[in-house]
Amino acid sequence: MKIVLTGSLGNIGKHLSAALTKKGHAVTVISSQAERAKDIEALGAIPAIGSMFDAEFLTRTFQGADIVYLMETMEAAGDMFDKSVDFIATISQIGHNYRQAVEQAGIKKVIHLSSIGAHLEKGNGILLFHHRVEGILHTLPADVAIKFMRPVGFYTNLYSFINSIKNTGAIISNYGGDKKEPWVHPLDIAATIAEEVDMPFEGRKIRYIASDEVSPNEIAAALGTAIGRPDLQWKVIPDEELLAKWLSIGFNKQVADGFIEMQASQGSGFLYDDYYRHQPVLGKVKLADFAKEFAAAFEQE
Template identity: 65%
Template sequence: MKIVVTGSLGHISKPLTQELVQKGHSVTVISRKAERIKAIETLGAQAAIGTMEDVGFLTTAFNGADVVYVMEALAYGSFFDKNLDFIEANTQMGLNYKQAIDQSGVKQVVHLSSIGAHTNKGTGILKFHYNVENILKELPDNVAIKFMRPVGFYYNMYQYIQSIKTQGAIIQNYGGDEKEPWVSPLDIAAVIAEEIELPFEGRKIRNIASDEVSPNEIAGTLGEAIGKPDLKWFVISDEQMLSGLKATGMNPKTAQGFVKMNAARRTGTLYQDYYKNKPAFGKVKLADFAKEFAVVFNQE
């Protein structure tokens, strides 16, 4: 099949491209950066250089594809752009995808959504996933769409490194012994590759997870990996969390979105649909990720 992959050579798109090429598919990878062309071609794929904001470019890139895999990915540093409305910018990207899919005539779409996309209430920064899912659902009925909803990515734990090094603890506005799901991008890529080769019909939602662990278990596992077996996870108030994120230079509205997202983890709102449609776990466990975490921790 001819498959178009957005997301350049990111954490999901690169292993996805590798697997699809290995399975004999013709893959085109969309990237913003021309300097990625060689790396993309080395994987056995073709490169299409342009932006998600350019509907004409997207339409041309999608033309003739059997399947397109779309995800919202803003440029690095967008969290700190004081002039950017993060939810609005990602929602606009969904509108661009919808227009390009419609104009190109693509009939099979895989969309990287997220846990929390089941509601537009109380999920903070994740609200744009709800928005984009509903935008894509406006496409004609003969366009089959698979919405992939992964849970929190392991690599988001890299944000804990700074507080571990400066304050000797993981500090968030949620915590405790309640288990929550996490996922590896490798497991997400594997599920997407699987879905691309399964029949497309109507609209499908699939949750994706690798493991379930509590915040306190995360502190223990990461602590062991970095040689700090007594590492603790401390819970602070929403107000303290918001103040801390603003102090790093994060866009205040974006910071509020992160705080609300974590609050949704604390109340369970974020996981309502997940526990109703709980998936089989992938292969990569927290203990596996902890080894990678330790390498990055010791490099910084």
């Protein structure tokens, strides 16, 4: 099949591109960076260099595809320290461009990388943009089959704690404790999407993706052991204190507020209500596996 992937060769895209080309699919990878072309070709895929903010480019690139894979990231919208960016509105525009390109190119099969929390129109913090884009794609004609993939929190997001660990000796957040929550590795996300490519498309489908279910304290213990700091603690501070810290280092206020609300929703379990109603089979990459990757990254910084 001819498959077009957005998202370039990011944490998921590089694994997904490799998996699909290995299966014999003709894969085109969209990237905004011309220097990525050689890396895309090295995976056996075809590079398409352009912008997700260019609906005409997307339409041309989608033409003739059997399946398009759509994803949007905060990085595509701008720098999280740029106070002028409205991330929710900017990413929603990407959603509108996708919708236009899918309809004009006559695409009938779509896989959309969404997120945990996309079922919520409030209380999900910065994840609101996923809810908005899902809603935009739902307005496509009924004969367009869409698979909404909803991964949970990425293990790779834990890399953001490296500086905190090195500077304060602790992981610092506005929630924590012993309550388990789901996490996922990009490899398991890519494997799930590659599996869905070869499964029937019909109507609108939602599938959650997770690798393991562990508590903040279990994460601290696993990462601490892996980096040679077995006493590493996951420290909880009030929302207001964490928000003040983030704003003081220059975070965009919408982003800072959004992450505070999202993490509070993680701590209360509100973010996971729909996940537990549609709990998936867990993937292969467990916390212990990721802890080794974390230790390698920790040593390099």
